[in-house]
Amino acid sequence: MPKIVSARVIVTSPGRNFVTLKIACDDGTTGVGDATLNGRELAVASYLADHVVPCLIGRDAHRIEDIWQYLYKGAYWRRGPVTMAAIAAVDMALWDIKGKVAGLPLYQLLGGASRDGCMVYGHANGTTIAETIEAALDYRRQGYKAIRLQCGVPGMASTYGVSKDRYFYEPADNDLPTENIWSTAKYLRVVPELFAAAREALGWDVHLLHDVHHRLTPIEAARLGKDLEPYRPFWIEDATPAEDQEAFRLIRQHTTTPLAVGEIFSSVWDCKTLIENRLIDYIRATVLHAGGITHMRQIASLADLYQIRTGCHGATDLSPVTMAAALHLGLAIPNFGIQEYMRHTAETDAVFPHAYRFADGMLHPGDAPGLGVDIDEELADSFPYARAYLPVNRLEDGTMWSW
Ligand SMILES: O=C(O)[C@@H](O)[C@@H](O)[C@H](O)[C@H](O)CO
Ligand SMILES: [Mg+2]
Numbered sequence: 001m002p003k004i005v006s007a008r009v010i011v012t013s014p015g016r017n018f019v020t021l022k023i024a025c026d027d028g029t030t031g032v033g034d035a036t037l038n039g040r041e042l043a044v045a046s047y048l049a050d051h052v053v054p055c056l057i058g059r060d061a062h063r064i065e066d067i068w069q070y071l072y073k074g075a076y077w078r079r080g081p082v083t084m085a086a087i088a089a090v091d092m093a094l095w096d097i098k099g100k101v102a103g104l105p106l107y108q109l110l111g112g113a114s115r116d117g118c119m120v121y122g123h124a125n126g127t128t129i130a131e132t133i134e135a136a137l138d139y140r141r142q143g144y145k146a147i148r149l150q151c152g153v154p155g156m157a158s159t160y161g162v163s164k165d166r167y168f169y170e171p172a173d174n175d176l177p178t179e180n181i182w183s184t185a186k187y188l189r190v191v192p193e194l195f196a197a198a199r200e201a202l203g204w205d206v207h208l209l210h211d212v213h214h215r216l217t218p219i220e221a222a223r224l225g226k227d228l229e230p231y232r233p234f235w236i237e238d239a240t241p242a243e244d245q246e247a248f249r250l251i252r253q254h255t256t257t258p259l260a261v262g263e264i265f266s267s268v269w270d271c272k273t274l275i276e277n278r279l280i281d282y283i284r285a286t287v288l289h290a291g292g293i294t295h296m297r298q299i300a301s302l303a304d305l306y307q308i309r310t311g312c313h314g315a316t317d318l319s320p321v322t323m324a325a326a327l328h329l330g331l332a333i334p335n336f337g338i339q340e341y342m343r344h345t346a347e348t349d350a351v352f353p354h355a356y357r358f359a360d361g362m363l364h365p366g367d368a369p370g371l372g373v374d375i376d377e378e379l380a381d382s383f384p385y386a387r388a389y390l391p392v393n394r395l396e397d398g399t400m401w402s403w
Contacts, residue, residue, distance in 0.1 A: 001060045001061070001062050002025035002026065002027050002029050002060070002061040002062065002097060002101055003025055003026045003058060003059070003060060003061065004023055004024075004025055004056050004057055004058065004059050004060075004061050005024055005025060005026050005057065005058075006023070006024045006057070007021060007022065007023045007024070007048075007052075007053045007056050007057070007090075007093075008021070008022045008024075008377075009021055009035070009045050009048045009049040009053070010022060010375060010377060010380050010381075011041060011042070011045050011385045012351055012375075012380035012381070012383045012385070013383045013384060013385050013386050014345065014347035014348045014350070014351045014379075014380070014383045015170070015345045015347045015348055015383075016170050016172060016316060016317060016345075016348070016388065017036065017038075017041045017172070017317075017385055017386065017388060018034070018036045018041075018319045018348070018351075018352075019034070019035040019036045019037070019041050019044050019045045019048075019089075020032055020033070020034060020035065020036075020089070020319065020321060020375050020380070021033040021034075021035055021048055021089035021090060021093055022093070022375060022377070023056065023061065023090070023093040023094065023097065025061050025097060027101075029061070029097050029100050029101055030096075030097070030100075030374075031061070031092070031093035031094060031095070031096030031097035031100070031370065031371075032092065032093055032096055032321050032371065032373065032374060032375055033088065033089030033090055033091065033092035033093035033094075033096070033292070033321060034088070034089060034092060034287075034288045034318060034319045034321035034322040034325075035048055035085050035086055035088065035089035035288075036085070036288065036317055036318060036319055036322075037081055037082060037085045037289075038171075038172050038317035038390060039172055039388065039389045039390045040081070040082065041385070042385070043082045044082050044085045044086050044089075047082050047083065047086045048086045048089060048090075051086075052071060052086055052087075052090060055070070055071070055074070056090065061094055061097045061098070062094075062097075062098060062101075064091065064094045064095060064098065064294060065294060067090060067091075067094065068087060068090075068091055068291070068292065068294050068295070071086075071087045071090060072087060072291070078267075079266055079267045079269065079270075080266055081264070081266050081289060083266075084266035084267060084289060084290060084291045084295075085266075085288060085289055087291050087292060087295075088287060088288050088289070088290070088291050088292035088295075089288075089292075090292070091291065091292025091293055091294050091295070092287060092288075092292055092293060092321060092322070092325050092371065095109070095292075095293050095294075095325070095370070095371070096370040096371040097370065098370075099369050099370030099371065100369045100370040102369070103369050104369060105328065105365060105366065105367045105368060105369060105370070105372060106293070106325070106328035106329075106365070106370060106371055106372075107327075107328040107329075107331040107332045107365060110293075110297070110328060110329060110332035110333070111332045111333075112332060113331050113332065114331065114332055114333065114334055114336070115331060115336065116362065116364075117331070117359070117360070117362030117363060117364040118326075118327050118330040118331060118336060118338075118339045118362055118363050118364070118365075119145055119146060119338050119339065119361060119362050120144070120146065120314075120338065120339045120340070120341035120358070120361065120362060120363050121144065121146035121147060121148050121207065121209055121234075121338055121339075121340060121341065122139035122142070122144040122146070122147050122148065122341065123139075123147075123148050123150070123161070123167075123169060123342055124136035124138075124139055124147050124148065124149055124150075125148075125149075125150040125151065125161055125162045125163055125166075125169070126151055126152065126162065126166075127151070127152035127162060128151065128152060129151050129190070129193060129194050129197050130197075131151070132149055132150070132151040132194060132198075133197055133198055133201045133202075135166060136149060136198060136201070136202055137201065137202065140202060140206060143359075143360055143361050144206075144361050145206060145207060145361035145362075146206065146207035146208075146209060146234060146338055146361070147202075147206060147207070147208060147209070148161075148208075148209040148210065148211060148340075149194055149195065149198055149208055149209070149210055150162055150210065150211060151190065151194050153183070153186045153187050153190050154186065154190070155183065155186050156180075156181060156182065156183060156186060156187075157180070157181065158178075158180050158391075159180065159182070159187070160211070160213040160215070160403060161211055161213065167343065168316065168342075168343065168345055169315070169316060169342055170316055170317075171317075171390055171391060172317065172388040172389060172390050173388065173391065174388065174389060174391075175386070175387045175388060175389070176389060177389040177390065177391055177392045178389075178391040178392070179391070179392055179393075179394060180391050180392070180393050180394070180403065181393075181394055181395070181396055182215060182393040182394065182395055182396075182401050182403075183395070183396055184215065184216060184217075184220055187215070188216075188220065188223060188224060188227070191210060191224060191227070191228065192224075192227040192228060192231075194210075195208065195210070195228055195231035195233065196230075196231060198231070199231050204232070207234035207338075208231065208232075208233055208234060209233060209234045209235055209236075209237065209260075210228070210233060210235075210236050210237065211236075211237040211238060212224065212236055212237060212238050212239045212240075213237070213238050213402070213403070214238045214240065214241045214242065214402035214403075215393070215401065215402050215403075216239055216240050217240060218239075218240050218244070218247040218248075218250040218251055219250065219254075220240075221236070221239035221240045221247075221251045222250060222251045222253070222254035222255055223254075224236060224239070224257075225239065225251060225254065225255030225256075225257035225259075226254055226255045226257075228257050229255060229256060229257055233257055233258070234258065234338070235257075235258040235259060235260040235281060235282055235311065236257055236258075236259060236260070237259075237260040237261065237263075237284065237311075238260075238261055238263070238284075239251055239259055239261070241402055242261045242262065242264055242265065242270070243270070245271075245273040245274050245279065246273070248261070248274055248279035248280060249277070249279055251279075252279055258281035258282065259279070259280045259281055259282070260280065260281065260282035260283075260284050260311045261274065261280050261282075261283070261284060262274075262280075262283045262284035262285040262290075262313075263284045263285070263286060263289065263313035263315075264289070265283075265284075265285045265289065265290055266289055266290055266291065267290060267291060267295065268290075268295065268298055268299045268302060270285075271283055271285060271299065272302070275302055275303050275305075275306050275308055276302075276306065278306050278307075278308070280308060281308060281309070282308065282309055282310065282311035282337050282338070283299060283300070283303045283308055283309075283310055283311065284310075284311050284312060284313050284340075285299050285312070285313075286312045286313040286314070286318060286322060286326065287312070287322055287325040287326050287329060288318050288319075288322040288325075289313070292325075293325055293328075293329055296312075296329060297329060297333070300329070300333045300335060301333075303335060304333070304334055304335040307335075308335065309335045309336065309337030309338075310330065310333065310335060310336050310337050310338075310339075311337045311338045311339075311340070312326050312330065312339055312340060313340055314326060314339055314340030314341050314342060315340065315342045316342045316343075316344055316345075316348075319344075319348070319352055320344060320348065320349065320352035320354045320356075320373050321352060321371065321373050321375070323341070323354070323356060323363075323373075324354055324355070324356055324365055324371040324372055324373040325371055326339060327339065327356050327363050327364065327365035328365045328371065328372075331364070331365060339363060341358075341363060347383070350376065350379060351375060351376055351379050351380050351383065352373055352374070352375055352376075353373070353374055353376065354366075354372060354373035354374075355367070355368040355372030355373065356372065356373075390403060391403050
């Protein structure tokens with residue numbers, strides 16, 4: 001059995017910060033796991049290096065479930081984004097090792113392929129509706145079957161999801177939080193116009209998505225859901241702050257627009273009420289933020305009982321290691337819905353060589369043993385950490401709001 005002999009926490013910043021755990025075994029097998037928590041990276045790096053790695057040395061790398069339970073129950077202070085990202089990194093690395101030892105791509109160990117590939121969605125955005133539509137048409141030309149639409153709001157200097165660079169979106173843009181001003185009234189007027197223009201330009205055989213990004217109250221989210229019904233969105237995401245699970249009951253009473261939530265969830269306990277009451281249609285929890293492949297598979301299985309599908313988060317602040325793990329899981333589970341795919345920069349792709357490939361609107365994880373991704377440690381060490389924060393939002397009167 002492969003015994004863990006070392007584990008290195010690698011903090012690198014090829015254009016943005018990533019935290020990666022690389023575990024090595026006595027037989028020379030290595031595995032990688034993503035531990036990136038955007039804006040709080042060093043907290044997870046320390047949690048791993050100072051509190052988790054000492055407990056891993058000498059353990060049987062094949063005992064994934066036992067190590068998961070040891071790190072979860074043994075911490076005493078359970079759950080939360082830092083703890084669960086650290087556990088996720090260990091879990092991903094151990095599944096990577098198991099696949100390499102077996103000589104199989106991870107999806108084969110998870111039950112084999114349930115589909116030909118994982119449908120992904122691109123990210124059309126622009127400061128105006130016209131610019132956003134233009135970007136969406138470009139994604140269509142690239143073969144995407146699903147496209148997220150985010151556009152600027154007249155009268156607001158900036159808003160979530162609108163990038164200075166048309167195809168690479170990185171919100172963590174400053175070594176102290178950028179302060180944005182937010183107006184719900186102005187926003188609620190624009191989004192229906194955006195979707196009307198998008199259906200006019202793109203037609204109906206493309207899925208259109210939108211990320212509300214936690215910024216509406218439940219009744220405002222219900223209003224938006226109703227206003228968008230004529231345009232049949234694939235989903236509206238994070239319609240209201242997700243910890244208020246009961247709020248989704250109110251939204252559900254007013255609209256049939258599908259609801260997606262969960263990228264900030266760190267365990268099944270964050271979404272159990274939402275799932276068991278069918279208050280959502282897609283669960284967006286991720287391998288990285290929700291405790292790894294082991295726990296994400298548990299969440300997906302619970303969701304499957306209630307005809308809820310996965311729609312895992314896949315922004316640039318989740319490294320190619322998480323993307324690879326998400327694709328292996330997404331290929332195998334019965335209730336895969338869609339996978340978010342924000343392309344990484346060339347610098348990031350060079351640090352994390354990977355087997356997954358895009359074709360015909362889908363990503364496939366490839367058939368390399370394990371996760372099919374690695375980290376080039378020498379190249380990674382050439383990109384030093386640079387503190388970066390996500391923005392914050394204030395209302396026009398200065399009240400702190402969700403970003
Ligand atoms: O759906 C999404 O991709 C967004 O919610 C993310 O861009 C999110 O803002 C970032 O991952 C935060 O770090
Ligand atoms: Mg989101």
